[in-house]
Amino acid sequence: MTDKIFKQLLFVLSLIVLFITAGMIYSLVSGSLPALREFGIFHFISSSEWDPKAENYGALPFIVGTLLTSFLALLISLPFSLSIALFTGEYYKNSRFSRIISSFVNLLSGVPSIVYGLWGFYSIRPIIINMGISSNGLGILTSSIVLAIMIIPYASSLSSEFLGMVPANLKEASYSLGSTRLEMIRNVMIPYASSGVTASYILALGRALGETMAVTMLIGNTNNLPSSLIATGNSMASIIANQFGEADGLKLSSLIAIALLLMLITAFINLIGKLIIRRFQ
Amino acid sequence: MKKINYFIIAVVVIFITSCTNNQVKLNAAGATFPLPYYNLAFSTYKNLNAINISYGGIGSGGGIRSLKDKVVNFAGTDAYLSDKELAEMPSEVLHIPTCMGAVVMAFNLDNIENLNITPSIISDIYHGKISNWNDTAIAAINPNIKLPDLKITPVYRSDGSGTTFVFSDYMTKTSQEWKVDFGHGKSLKWKLGIAAKGNPGVAGVIKQTRGSIGYIGTEYAFAQDIKTAAIQNPRGEFIKATTKSIALAAEGDIRPDTRQMITASTTKGSYPISCFTWIIFYKDLSIACKDQQTQIETLKLLNWMLSDKAQELTLKVNYVPLPPLAIQAGLKILSTAK
Numbered sequence: 378m379t380d381k382i383f384k385q386l387l388f389v390l391s392l393i394v395l396f397i398t399a400g401m402i403y404s405l406v407s408g409s410l411p412a413l414r415e416f417g418i419f420h421f422i423s424s425s426e427w428d429p430k431a432e433n434y435g436a437l438p439f440i441v442g443t444l445l446t447s448f449l450a451l452l453i454s455l456p457f458s459l460s461i462a463l464f465t466g467e468y469y470k471n472s473r474f475s476r477i478i479s480s481f482v483n484l485l486s487g488v489p490s491i492v493y494g495l496w497g498f499y500s501i502r503p504i505i506i507n508m509g510i511s512s513n514g515l516g517i518l519t520s521s522i523v524l525a526i527m528i529i530p531y532a533s534s535l536s537s538e539f540l541g542m543v544p545a546n547l548k549e550a551s552y553s554l555g556s557t558r559l560e561m562i563r564n565v566m567i568p569y570a571s572s573g574v575t576a577s578y579i580l581a582l583g584r585a586l587g588e589t590m591a592v593t594m595l596i597g598n599t600n601n602l603p604s605s606l607i608a609t610g611n612s613m614a615s616i617i618a619n620q621f622g623e624a625d626g627l628k629l630s631s632l633i634a635i636a637l638l639l640m641l642i643t644a645f646i647n648l649i650g651k652l653i654i655r656r657f658q
Numbered sequence: 659m660k661k662i663n664y665f666i667i668a669v670v671v672i673f674i675t676s677c678t679n680n681q682v683k684l685n686a687a688g689a690t691f692p693l694p695y696y697n698l699a700f701s702t703y704k705n706l707n708a709i710n711i712s713y714g715g716i717g718s719g720g721g722i723r724s725l726k727d728k729v730v731n732f733a734g735t736d737a738y739l740s741d742k743e744l745a746e747m748p749s750e751v752l753h754i755p756t757c758m759g760a761v762v763m764a765f766n767l768d769n770i771e772n773l774n775i776t777p778s779i780i781s782d783i784y785h786g787k788i789s790n791w792n793d794t795a796i797a798a799i800n801p802n803i804k805l806p807d808l809k810i811t812p813v814y815r816s817d818g819s820g821t822t823f824v825f826s827d828y829m830t831k832t833s834q835e836w837k838v839d840f841g842h843g844k845s846l847k848w849k850l851g852i853a854a855k856g857n858p859g860v861a862g863v864i865k866q867t868r869g870s871i872g873y874i875g876t877e878y879a880f881a882q883d884i885k886t887a888a889i890q891n892p893r894g895e896f897i898k899a900t901t902k903s904i905a906l907a908a909e910g911d912i913r914p915d916t917r918q919m920i921t922a923s924t925t926k927g928s929y930p931i932s933c934f935t936w937i938i939f940y941k942d943l944s945i946a947c948k949d950q951q952t953q954i955e956t957l958k959l960l961n962w963m964l965s966d967k968a969q970e971l972t973l974k975v976n977y978v979p980l981p982p983l984a985i986q987a988g989l990k991i992l993s994t995a996k
Binding site (some may be wrong): 427428429430431498499502506512513514515593597598599600609618619620622623624625 | 850862
């Protein structure tokens with residue numbers, strides 16, 4: 378009897394999660410309808426106007442800002458996270474040294490976003506100014522660098538797990554055919570673990586897409602299309618964080634529309650990730 | 659069995675201790691401009707009357723929205739509600755001024771203590787027409803200072819701000835170009851520069867960026883030791899923000915509903931970007947205050963804010979007490995609240 382009740386309970390709880398997700402999508406869609414009706418979906422996505430006085434809003438600068446910072450962060454973090462993953466998953470697997478490295482990297486993942494923003498503002502920003510790259514040190518590049526550091530733990534710890542799961546007999550078979558370690562990694566380990574490694578990078582990208590506070594503090598908060606990597610801009614999450622508190626009417630609806638777009642972009646990238654993983658399997 | 663007992667005892671204790679907290683707590687939110695003063699005033703009030711008041715500095719726009727959503731008992735704003743905005747509120751909203759302050763042009767330049775600046779230069783800086791500190795226009799009114807060859811970085815607010823409202827009100831009155839391109843309001847369509855959230859955000863960026871200039875409340879400039887410019891008032895005098903120069907800007911009559919901008923005052927010696935800051939609340943207090951006790955305490959607090967004791971506190975944080983006419987108008991308004 379209790380078996381049956383337990384099964385029903387699990388069923389109900391799962392349904393609740395589904396309802397919450399559906400409810401969230403519904404409230405986002407209904408909140409953004411006024412703005413989408415006023416501007417039209419395509420015009421809203423392609424317009425770079427953000428004029429509070431003329432009540433003319435467009436989401437393009439923010440979409441570009443989010444995608445640019447997230448993909449650039451992924452690119453910057455790639456060499457570091459891959460190195461850490463290979464280090465802990467293959468070269469120094471199961472050694473004390475790799476456990477220490479893993480703990481430090483996991484520590485990085487626990488640091489709150491706003492602490493990263495503060496640290497980036499007081500540490501990375503002066504470096505960028507002193508190197509002469511940018512006069513005010515804020516912008517797409519600075520936020521991408523800090524975002525990259527934030528997502529390294531996500532990418533590296535998961536890929537390290539997957540790389541560690543490559544069966545030893547496959548590796549040894551490769552060695553017995555005369556391959557060097559590097560060749561073995563390139564031709565056996567990475568193809569074998571590719572779906573897992575891709576999944577971990579998609580996870581890291583997902584984190585970068587939604588990151589708010591660190592980006593708000595470092596991106597300059599200007600509502601324009603970034604003209605270069607050192608230009609300031611804005612991301613979808615940071616415009617919402619900045620202007621949500623006082624937004625009303627059409628502006629509020631535009632911000633909710635941007636939130637909906639962010640959700641759709643994240644879902645889309647997760648979908649692409651799943652397709653890539655399936656192709657590799 | 660023992661563990662369950664401890665758990666139950668813990669739950670019961672937590673329940674009891676949270677239930678006996680009958681102390682009235684007031685919730686407010688709004689402008690970051692008067693935040694230093696409100697923090698001091700509210701903590702002083704707490705020591706006198708044991709009432710906890712929490713004030714969230716989320717910007718004037720945020721405060722107005724919170725009052726509209728009825729999630730706060732009262733709100734702080736440096737931008738009074740326009741007739742249109744008043745009509746959009748669920749019920750009649752009253753304004754009382756709480757203190758006077760000034761918006762200063764804070765800048766970050768090495769070895770330069772004093773800088774003269776005019777509204778047309780400010781407008782050109784935010785338009786990008788003047789992009790370097792050694793521009794002839796700035797040098798012309800600062801003959802005794804050696805200005806560096808350094809790019810100017812204008813800073814502004816990224817959120818809906820009463821400070822922006824006051825600053826843009828002054829600029830609209832004094833620069834035709836600003837009036838046409840930017841206008842005045844809590845959020846503007848800026849052309850260039852960098853933005854930060856809240857007065858503290860802008861102050862932080864100015865402090866950390868060489869060659870930057872931006873508009874912030876006086877207390878933020880003093881607290882962070884950021885230098886401020888002397889601005890040319892409508893009489894042609896270059897005035898810095900001091901208690902005296904700010905008080906001079908409020909000379910004259912006050913509107914009965916106290917919704918008045920005092921920027922660009924023509925009084926001799928007045929600081930041109932002075933302003934009142936208001937607390938707004940519903941005339942029918944029961945709309946935003948759930949129970950009788952909260953309504954009484956809110957009214958008591960607001961009356962106290964206009965008292966001598968509270969007004970004296972303004973000087974401690976580099977703000978300015980209200981002129982007698984403003985206090986009278988405020989008290990009159992409070993007497994109509996229910």
